[in-house]
Structures are given as structure tokens and as C-alpha cells.
Amino acid sequence: MEENVKVVINGVKKEYKKGITFLEISKEYQDDHADDIILAVQNHRLRELFKSVDFDCEISFMTTSDDAGHKTYVRGMTLVMLKAFYDVLGRENISNILVEYSLGPGLYCDYKGKVPLTEEVIQKVKDRMDELIDNDLPFLKKSIGTNDAIKLFENYGMYDKQKLFKYRRVSKANIYTLGKFQDYFYGYMPPSTGMLKHYDLFLYGDGFILLLPTKKKPNELGEFKPQAKLFQTLKQSNNWGKLMEIETVGALNDVIARGEISDLILVQEAFHEKMIADIASQIKNAGNKKFIMIAGPSSSGKTTFSHRLSIQLKTLGLKPHPIAVDNYFVNRDQTPLDENGSPNYESLHAIDLAGFNKDMTDLLNKKTVDIPYYNFKTGKREYKGNYMTLGDDDILVIEGIHGLNDELSYSLPRESKFKIYISALTQINIDEHNRIPSTDGRLIRRIVRDARTRGTSAKETIAMWPSVRRGEEQNIFPFQEDADVMFNSALIYELAILKQYIEPALFGIDREAPEYIEAKRILKFLDYFIGVSSEEIPKNSILREFVGGSCFKV
Numbered sequence: 001m002e003e004n005v006k007v008v009i010n011g012v013k014k015e016y017k018k019g020i021t022f023l024e025i026s027k028e029y030q031d032d033h034a035d036d037i038i039l040a041v042q043n044h045r046l047r048e049l050f051k052s053v054d055f056d057c058e059i060s061f062m063t064t065s066d067d068a069g070h071k072t073y074v075r076g077m078t079l080v081m082l083k084a085f086y087d088v089l090g091r092e093n094i095s096n097i098l099v100e101y102s103l104g105p106g107l108y109c110d111y112k113g114k115v116p117l118t119e120e121v122i123q124k125v126k127d128r129m130d131e132l133i134d135n136d137l138p139f140l141k142k143s144i145g146t147n148d149a150i151k152l153f154e155n156y157g158m159y160d161k162q163k164l165f166k167y168r169r170v171s172k173a174n175i176y177t178l179g180k181f182q183d184y185f186y187g188y189m190p191p192s193t194g195m196l197k198h199y200d201l202f203l204y205g206d207g208f209i210l211l212l213p214t215k216k217k218p219n220e221l222g223e224f225k226p227q228a229k230l231f232q233t234l235k236q237s238n239n240w241g242k243l244m245e246i247e248t249v250g251a252l253n254d255v256i257a258r259g260e261i262s263d264l265i266l267v268q269e270a271f272h273e274k275m276i277a278d279i280a281s282q283i284k285n286a287g288n289k290k291f292i293m294i295a296g297p298s299s300s301g302k303t304t305f306s307h308r309l310s311i312q313l314k315t316l317g318l319k320p321h322p323i324a325v326d327n328y329f330v331n332r333d334q335t336p337l338d339e340n341g342s343p344n345y346e347s348l349h350a351i352d353l354a355g356f357n358k359d360m361t362d363l364l365n366k367k368t369v370d371i372p373y374y375n376f377k378t379g380k381r382e383y384k385g386n387y388m389t390l391g392d393d394d395i396l397v398i399e400g401i402h403g404l405n406d407e408l409s410y411s412l413p414r415e416s417k418f419k420i421y422i423s424a425l426t427q428i429n430i431d432e433h434n435r436i437p438s439t440d441g442r443l444i445r446r447i448v449r450d451a452r453t454r455g456t457s458a459k460e461t462i463a464m465w466p467s468v469r470r471g472e473e474q475n476i477f478p479f480q481e482d483a484d485v486m487f488n489s490a491l492i493y494e495l496a497i498l499k500q501y502i503e504p505a506l507f508g509i510d511r512e513a514p515e516y517i518e519a520k521r522i523l524k525f526l527d528y529f530i531g532v533s534s535e536e537i538p539k540n541s542i543l544r545e546f547v548g549g550s551c552f553k554v
Contacts, residue, residue, distance in 0.1 A: 008058040016053060023049035023191050026061055035063035035218050038072050038190050046517055049191040050138065064218035067466075068188070068517065074212055076139065076190040077199050078107070081210055082433060083181040084128035089115050091156070098207075098247075098432050101234050101425070105222025106209040107435070108231070122208060126201050132178070136194030140177040149173035149184065156182070160431040163250030167257075167530060186434045186525065200224075205231065229421075233486040237427035240271060246492055249430050249528045256496060256530045268491050269538050276305070279420065279485050280312035283395070289418040290364055291396050292320070295403030295479070296422035297472040299445035301489040301542035305422050306399050307552040308540060319393045325400025325408070327372050328356040332379025346471035348402050352381075357411040363390045364416060401471070404479035421483035424490040430528060439469065441490060444522065448501045449546040458505035462515040489542050496532040501547055 003018045009029065016025065022040035026049060030037055039062040040047045046068060053059075062069040078099060085097055095112040102108070111117050144152070146168050152175070153161040161184055165173060175182055176189055190196065198221045200211040214222045241247045244267070246255060255264050283289050292309070296302050310320040329335075329345070330352050338344040359369045368389045372381040390396070402408040404419050426441045443465055450456035480486070503526065506519040534547050544550035 005053055006056040007053065009060070018054055019052045021050060021052050022047055022059070025053070025059065029061060033061065033063050035065045035069075036195055037061045038064050038069045038195060039066075039188060041517070044512055044514075044516055046188060048141070048188050050141070064213070065215055067215065068521075070213075070215040070218065072188050072190055073196065073218070074107070075185050075187050076193070077196050077210065077212060078433065079139070079176060079178055079181075079183060079185065079189070080129050080132050080193055080196060081109075081125070081199075081201065082183060083178050084125045084132060085111075086181060087128050087179075088121070088124045089113060095157075096432055099210075099429070099435050100207070100238060101435060102437065103204075103209065103227055103231060103234075104224055105214045106204075106211040106224050108204065108207060108209055108234075110207040117203065117208065119203065122201055122203060129199070129201070133193045133196055136192050137178060138192045139189040141174055141189065142177065143172045143174055146171055146173050149175065152182065153184070158183075158432065160248045160250055160429075161433075163254065164248065164431050164528065166250065167253045167528070169527070183433060184431070186430055186528075187521075205235070227481055229481050229483065229486055233488055234425055234427075237425060237488045237490070241427045241492060244492065246428065248428065248432070252428060252493065252496065253528075253530045256532055261493065261496075261532050262536050264493055265536055265538075268493060269541055272489075272491075272542070273308070275487060276308050277312050279487065280309060280316055282485065283313065283418050284316040284318060286418065288415055289395065290390065290416045291360065291398055291409065291412060291418070293403035293409065293417050293419045294397065294399045294422060295401055295405075295420075295476060295483075296489075297442060297476050298468050299442040299449065299546070300422045300424050301445075301545050302399050302422055303554045304540070304542045304545045304550065304552055305487060305489060306397050307554075308542075309420075310397055313395065313397075317393060318395050319391070320395050320397045321388065323371065323396050323398045325351060325356070325398060325402065327374045327381070328352050329374045329381070331381065346401060346475055348405065348407060348475065351400075351402065351408065353408065353410070357409065360396075360409060361411045363388065363396065364412065366390055401475055404482050405475070406482075419483045420485055420487060421480045422487045422489055423480075425488045426490050427488070428492055428495075430525075436495075436525075438490070440522070440525070441495065444495065444498050444502055444526075445546045447505060448498055451505050452501075452546075452548055457508070458502070458519065459509045459513055459515045462509075462518050491541070491543055493532065494543050495526065496529045497534050497537065497543060497547065499526045499529050499531045500534070502526070 004015045005018050007014050007016055026037040040049060041060045043057050064070055064073050082097060093114040098110040100108045100110055146165055150162050150165045176185055198213045200221060202209055211224050213220060246252050255261055294302055294306055306322055313320045328351050330350060335343040336347045336349045362369050368387055370383050371386040371388050373384055375382050424438060424441050426436045426438045429435045447458045447461045450461045506523050509516050509519045537543050539551040545554040
């Protein structure tokens with residue numbers, strides 16, 4: 001008698017033959033989903049579709065429009081791209097292919113090899129990728145010993161992976177195989193190549209772009225818009241990592257294991273200070289800047305950056321005065337509503353634009369202004385006699401999410417403004433093929449800070465993160481290329497520090513909670529790092545804004 005398993009899907013109980021795959025079951029439910037099903041959730045645990053169902057359970061599905069599903073699509077397409085390169089050029093002709101960072105809906109990749117990267121080579125790789133996708137090849141997963149994985153990647157010349165596994169505590173490693181090509185990936189894979197319908201590949205900079213769909217529109221190719229300033233900022237950070245010989249987690253772990261982390265912290269902080277000093281010099285040399293407009297996504301370290309920039313401006317003889325745009329919030333009962341009828345505090349029109357512009361214009365014209373204070377408890381602006389008049393050497397340092405949007409400061413002449421975009425753009429990767437998204441670094445920062453300063457649990461922060469991200473995509477990212485300068489606030493050592501702070505918070509999330517899947521992903525990711533104490537972080541470091549102990553009021 002064949003053994004069956006009882007499965008609950010959408011509240012309905014069904015029976016299947018034991019050993020049926022999630023993929024087979026998902027085909028029954030695909031029509032209920034607008035986008036392709038790419039992962040299963042079994043009893044609150046993510047499962048790849050090629051896995052079998054061997055016990056009674058509850059199942060739901062994730063599609064390419066879900067965060068975990070989109071990451072899986074990107075991961076699968078990256079593996080297809082790598083195999084195609086090695087098939088076309090031959091392993092003996094490739095030194096390395098580095099998946100560096102995201103640029104909009106694309107991944108920027110660097111190539112090193114004996115064969116020059118040309119349009120012709122790219123076209124051959126695309127043709128091979130199309131062939132692999134048309135053949136609907138399965139992604140095969142096998143578990144091997146960690147020591148065997150180290151030897152495997154040494155033989156393949158994948159030395160970043162070899163170094164990564166040197167510090168792995170687990171005894172096994174999951175290896176993915178596509179045809180005869182083998183690689184290690186952090187995260188899950190699609191069931192087969194046939195699911196990967198949308199991509200493009202083209203030369204860009206010194207490397208190439210792998211263009212992919214977005215989560216919002218997973219069934220069409222994303223639009224690539226060159227972002228020259230962001231690209232140069234990312235490139236500068238990566239070049240600094242190369243100069244320090246720390247491009248991957250394994251290399252960082254080497255530094256920690258050699259007892260050299262103190263020197264690295266000092267060098268990284270000095271690099272930040274030099275960049276901030278250079279920005280201050282640009283402002284001083286411009287001669288006509290009265291409004292320093294600072295904007296950036298959540299957990300970028302804007303407050304600490306503003307303080308440090310102000311100090312550098314003072315050393316040049318200027319008199320900086322901080323102004324938070326939040327103090328110009330409209331009274332709470334006038335806050336615009338979002339599509340769900342909830343107050344939208346991230347809307348530009350949550351700001352009293354007319355009042356802000358009148359005050360700033362008056363200051364520019366050397367009139368005295370009473371700067372308001374927003375009482376977040378009462379939801380109203382208050383005036384407490386904070387009078388301000390701008391002299392010749394006075395300059396306003398204005399921080400707010402809309403700082404780069406000229407609609408915020410519509411009455412001010414452009415030549416009086418100096419715009420700064422700040423973000424934590426991760427410059428270290430897990431290995432050559434597994435990148436660390438900047439959003440992960442910022443989410444980790446925010447979980448740590450919210451737990452310490454706002455009494456917000458990791459579960460609550462994870463739950464609100466998608467809403468935060470939507471606000472950034474609407475109000476910040478569209479204006480980042482309008483900045484006069486960009487500042488990368490990421491610290492190459494920070495995840496080794498933050499690991500100590502965030503792990504207890506993540507372990508506190510109940511396994512039944514929807515946020516547990518994301519918590520588990522972050523915990524597995526942080527397991528790659530050797531933890532480091534925060535004792536030697538300088539008091540003025542941007543990281544102090546999150547872990548505490550800052551010399552500034554942050």
C-alpha cells in the first residue's frame with residue numbers, strides 16, 4: 001500500500017503520494033498566482049521546488065514578485081551566466097568573474113581573463129545562455145564535506161570560496177551543479193533553467209551588466225538607466241577594498257584571525273574622515289553655498305555624517321547650523337494619506353513646503369527666523385524662540401529624506417545649494433559570485449539601532465522594512481544622481497561588529513512568525529563572519545550611531 005502525506009494548502013487539506021515534489025504540487029496552484037511560483041514554504045521554512053514532500057505539513061508558495069523569490073531568480077540567472085562564460089571561453093582562459101554590485105535592475109560584473117571582453121564575446125555568451133534556458137536544465141544540489149569543498153574550489157581556481165570555507169563551522173556545504181559546472185551559492189535556486197525567461201547582457205564600464213526583472217515587474221526586463229555618479233562611488237569603494245586586499249568575507253576573516261582588526265578599523269575610519277574633509281573643502285571652495293542638503297535611505301548614518309561634516313566645515317572657518325526637515329512636518333491631522341488610508345509621513349507633502357521655503361528664503365536674505373520644533377508627542381509644530389540669522393560665514397546643514405528633491409526647496413536658487421547623497425553601499429562580498437546587497441547592511445544596522453534606541457523588536461523592524469523600502473524608491477533613489485557628491489558610509493569591518501548585536505534579537509523571533517524566514521536568512525549569512533568586539537570603534541564613527549557610545553547626539 002502506497003504511503004500518503006496530508007498537506008494543507010490555503011486552509012484546504014489534501015493527500016499526495018509521499019515523495020511528490022513541491023514543483024509537482026505547485027503546478028496545480030500556478031493559475032492562482034499572477035507570477036511564477038519559484039519557492040515553497042513548508043511549515044514556515046523555505047524549500048526549493050525540486051525537494052520532495054515526505055511528511056504531513058502546511059504549504060504555501062512564493063513567486064518571483066516576493067523578495068525571497070526574486071533573489072532566487074537572480075541567483076539562478078547568475079549561475080546560468082557563469083556557466084555560459086566558462087562554456088564559451090574555457091576555464092583555462094578565465095581568471096575570475098566577479099559579481100560586484102547592483103545598478104538599478106542590473107548586476108555589474110567584472111571580468112578578468114586571457115580573452116578580451118568584446119561585443120562578440122558577450123553575444124556568444126548570450127547565445128549559450130539562451131541555449132541553456134531553452135533546454136530547461138535542472139539545478140542539482142548536493143551536500144559535500146567542508147574540506148572537500150575547499151579542495152574543489154582550489155582546483156577550480158575559486159580562491160575566494162576556498163578562503164570562505166576555511167572559516168565555516170558547519171561540516172557540510174551545499175554545491176549546485178548545472179550540467180558539469182559546479183559552484184557554491186548562498187541561498188536557494190529555482191528548479192530548472194526554463195523558469196528564467198527574462199535577462200540581457202551587455203558591456204558597461206570595464207565589465208558588463210547582467211540585466212534582470214524587478215520584483216515589481218517580474219515578468220518583464222527591467223529598464224537600465226546609467227547612474228554615473230553612483231557607479232563611480234561604488235567603484236571607488238571597491239577599489240579601496242582591493243587596495244586593502246579585503247574584497248570578500250574570507251579576506252576580512254583573515255585580518256581578524258591575524259589580530260589586525262584594530263589597524264583596519266583605524267585605516268577605514270581615517271579614509272572616511274578624509275572623504276568628509278574633501279567634501280567640506282569643496283563646499284568652502286565653491287564660495288556661494290548656504291544650504292547643505294543631505295539625503296539618503298534609512299540607516300545610512302546621516303545624523304553622524306552631518307555632525308562630522310559640520311566639524312570639518314568649522315575647521316575651514318565656516319559656521320554650520322543643523323536643521324532637521326522633520327521639524328517642518330505639517331500638523332499630524334493634516335498629514336496626507338497613502339493608498340491604504342494610513343498617514344504617509346514619507347510623502348513630500350507631509351512637509352509644510354510653503355513654511356519651509358519662506359523661512360529658508362528669509363534666512364538667505366539675512367532676515368531673522370524663528371526655527372520651529374516638531375513635537376512628535378502632540379503632532380504639532382512649536383516655536384520656542386530658536387531664532388536664527390545667517391551671517392557671511394554661516395551655513396545650514398539640512399538633513400531630510402527629500403533633501404535632493406528641488407520641490408522641497410523650490411524657492412532657493414540652485415547655486416546656493418550643495419547636495420549630498422549618503423548611503424551604506426556595501427563594498428565587501430561573500431565571495432566572487434555571492435554579493436552582499438546594500439539593503440542587507442542597512443537592514444542589519446536598523447534592527448540594531450531600533451532595538452537599542454526605540455524599543456522596537458527585530459520582528460517589528462523586519463515587518464516594516466518593505467514599507468521603508470517603498471518610501472526610499474519613491475522619494476530618495478530617483479534623485480540620487482542630482483547630488484553634487486556621494487558619500488559611502490559603509491564600513492568594511494562593520495558586519496563583524498554588528499553580528500554580536502543582532503544575533504540575540506533575531507534568535508528572539510518565534511519560528512511561527514512570518515518574519516522568521518528573513519531572520520533565519522540573516523543569521524545564516526552572518527555565520528560567515530568572525531565576530532569582533534566594538535570596543536575599539538572610535539566615538540565619532542558612523543557605526544556608533546547604531547551600536548551606541550557616540551560622542552554625538554544621535
